[in-house]
């Protein structure tokens with residue numbers, strides 16, 4: 411009656427389902443035992459389903475917590491990237507602002523503000539370490555008539571060309587900048603009057619040889635230059651005044667020349 415490949419449960423079901431076995435004295439206890447077993451199995455099944463459900467709920471919670479943390483991490487790294495980007499932008503903007511506040515937009519040379527800053531520093535250095543320095547004030551001759559004859563735009567072009575010569579001719583340690591209008595200032599650290607005069611003579615000659623072309627027309631320009639050396643006890647503006655006086659002398663003496671400031675005795 412019982413096949414060997416049948417499970418114990420199947421065999422019992424078959425035994426208890428067969429009415430012929432009811433008269434067997436073991437039938438009732440076996441039926442009871444089977445009922446108890448099935449009840450127990452149902453309970454175990456329920457408990458394990460509850461446990462499974464609880465486990466998957468916990469797993470789900472864990473998963474969603476991990477997902478939430480990952481999402482927050484992704485958002486944080488995005489915010490960090492954006493913040494880095496803005497910091498770089500601010501840095502570049504600051505550099506551009508500093509560059510703009512220190513440079514002349516037409517010629518690209520340092521402006522009066524930068525020149526004054528460096529001049530003050532150089533005066534302090536000269537005072538402290540007893541080191542020489544000189545400055546040269548350079549002015550384009552009869553610039554008004556260049557503007558009047560050829561127009562303001564061309565006047566601007568001459569300013570740019572003169573700036574290029576200046577920038578190319580000054581030495582590494584020197585600083586040249588636009589003092590204002592058609593006037594330029596060259597700062598020559600570690601340089602006495604005589605040496606400064608040599609450098610400026612080279613610059614004067616290079617500018618005199620400059621030819622600015624406009625279509626068929628050509629323009630040339632000359633410059634007058636006043637050179638002054640820092641004197642002990644001088645303020646930076648005293649040195650500027652001395653260079654200005656020398657420049658005025660150069661203008662009055664016929665232009666296209668260099669005059670040196672007379673050292674205070």
Ligand SMILES: Nc1nc2c(ncn2[C@@H]2O[C@H](COP(=O)(O)OP(=O)(O)OP(=O)(O)O)[C@@H](O)[C@H]2O)c(=O)[nH]1
Nearest residue numbers: 549550551552553554555557562565566591592661
């Ligand atoms: N094109 C142009 N002209 C300028 C600029 N700044 C100043 N100027 C002109 O430069 C001229 C300077 O003229 P003045 O100060 O009379 O001197 P100058 O004609 O050079 O004569 P001297 O200095 O005596 O040789 C003025 O006409 C200004 O308008 C500029 O940025 N561009």
